[in-house]
Amino acid sequence: MKLRSSAGTLYKLGLRKGPVEQLKTAYLMLDGVCQFNCGYCTHASTVRKFSSLSRVLWPEVEDVSTFLEKLSRSDFERICVQVVSYRGFEEDLLELVERLNVVKRAISVSVRTTNLEFVEQLFALGVDRIGTAIDVVDEELFRKYRGGNLNQLKSFIEEIAALHPKKVTTHLIVGLGESDRELFETMVWLRNIGVETALFAFTPLRGTPLEKHPRPPLERYRKIQLARFLIYEGLEELVEFENDSIKNFKSLPKEFQRAFLTSGCPSCTRPYYNENPSGPLYNVHSEKALNSLEVIG
């Protein structure tokens, strides 16, 4: 088992020297050679670059016992385990979750699976939430960049969401060529079946097939964040479209800026996954950053 932790998590635990962020979730990664080949991922089987995932650096956890001890004494509220889909990851993940249970924190697992029995095993072991990423909301682009069948994955998500209400999260990437309407309709559907949406801005990463693909304009990302916020507040009728693009909002609730905070499982902040610390911040990782930044784009 190769266990890594985000650099920010290690800084906060005092296991590495670096800037300590307001971080409520500790991020872990089970690493290996991925069997899939997503066009936007540094872990794709044709990329072979293992020390990062999105923009974040993931040093190896040298001493798991010390790591767990520090974690149990920390004020982290949640642990998120991101799993690279290497051969045999299931066994390692079940073993890791058992070890993590001693820390007594909510556990999210972000994993690519369509195996119901495995998902049930994870919940039975005490996992709080399962994150299974859709990433690409357009059917054709899903086949092209991620591989497989989007509708089959959606059926699986619907099935686990029905069995475990309010315990499922999915990730959506903005900026892969999909329309605003596709994102909007996917988020309405996810809200309706009780699944939480975590938004990511596409980030071109060196060495990946999509390294030259542009980032989404910040202004468009803000509109998608606002749409997500309104959908989950039951206010999606405030979103105005022109053809398949979000044109405007009829009105916005008083606290609309909260839409720009990182979305997903409770307490998930993912600092600097999508952005340079110098900005602009696509996902704003803390209230402090939200108050001190010009976030409208």
Ligand code: SF4
């Ligand atoms: S939303 Fe955050 S905590 Fe939940 S699975 Fe995704 S990265 Fe992990």
